[in-house]
Amino acid sequence: MYKVFIDQWPLIFTDRDDLLTGNLQCDADRVDTLENIDSLIQQATIEKPLYLMCVNPESTFHRLFEKYILIEAAGGIVQCNDLFLVIKRNGFWDIPKGMVDHGESVESACIREITEECGIRGHQIIEPLTQTYHTMKWNGQDALKKTIWFMLSYTGSLQTSPEQSEGITEAVWMKRNDLLSIRNNTYGSINDVLDAFVANS
Numbered sequence: 641m642y643k644v645f646i647d648q649w650p651l652i653f654t655d656r657d658d659l660l661t662g663n664l665q666c667d668a669d670r671v672d673t674l675e676n677i678d679s680l681i682q683q684a685t686i687e688k689p690l691y692l693m694c695v696n697p698e699s700t701f702h703r704l705f706e707k708y709i710l711i712e713a714a715g716g717i718v719q720c721n722d723l724f725l726v727i728k729r730n731g732f733w734d735i736p737k738g739m740v741d742h743g744e745s746v747e748s749a750c751i752r753e754i755t756e757e758c759g760i761r762g763h764q765i766i767e768p769l770t771q772t773y774h775t776m777k778w779n780g781q782d783a784l785k786k787t788i789w790f791m792l793s794y795t796g797s798l799q800t801s802p803e804q805s806e807g808i809t810e811a812v813w814m815k816r817n818d819l820l821s822i823r824n825n826t827y828g829s830i831n832d833v834l835d836a837f838v839a840n841s
Contacts (some may be wrong), residue, residue: 642701645774645828649681650689653697665691668700709783712740714750716790717837718763723813730807733822735830737787746788758811759801763794770836772829789833
C-alpha cells in the first residue's frame with residue numbers, strides 16, 4: 641500500500657476492497673493520469689481518503705508518478721526527557737526535516753537538517769518511525785517528496801535557533817499532549833507521522 645498527499649488530500653493505492661464499503665474509491669484501470677481523478681481527490685479528507693483500487697499498487701504508483709521528480713528527504717521527532725521538538729514553518733506546525741544531499745545517507749541528512757533548522761547538536765537516531773509521500777512543485781515542475789522519519793533522543797540544552805531563511809519562525813519543545821494537538825494546524829503527512837509516533841510509543 642502507498643499513501644500520497646496530493647496538495648494535502650490523501651490518496652491511497654491499495655489492492656484490498658473487502659474493507660472499503662462506503663469509502664471514497666476509484667478503479668485504477670480507468671486512471672491514466674492523476675488529473676483524471678482530480679475532482680475525486682479534492683473530495684478526500686484526512687478522515688476519509690480516496691482509495692485507488694489496484695491489481696498491483698506498486699506498479700500503479702510508479703506509473704502515475706513516473707513523470708514526477710523524486711525528492712528524498714529525512715527528518716524526525718526529537719525527544720528530550722518528556723519534551724518533543726517541533727517547528728513552525730510558514731504559519732504551520734511541522735517536524736524538522738529536509739532534503740538528502742547527493743551521496744548522503746538518510747540518517748546523516750536527518751541529523752544535519754535538524755541541526756540546521758533548530759540549532760541543536762548531539763541528537764541521536766534511536767529507530768526508524770515511518771515514511772511519507774507528498775506532491776509539491778520543484779523549480780516549476782511536479783515533484784514527489786519521499787520523507788524518511790526517525791525517532792531521536794537528545795540530552796543537551798533546550799535553547800534553539802530557528803532557521804528563519806527557511807520560513808521557520810519557532811523551534812519549541814512541547815509536552816506529548818501539546819505535540820499531538822498540532823494536528824489542527826499542520827500538514828496532512830505530519831498527521832501520519834504523529835500516528836506512527838503514537839503507535840510506537
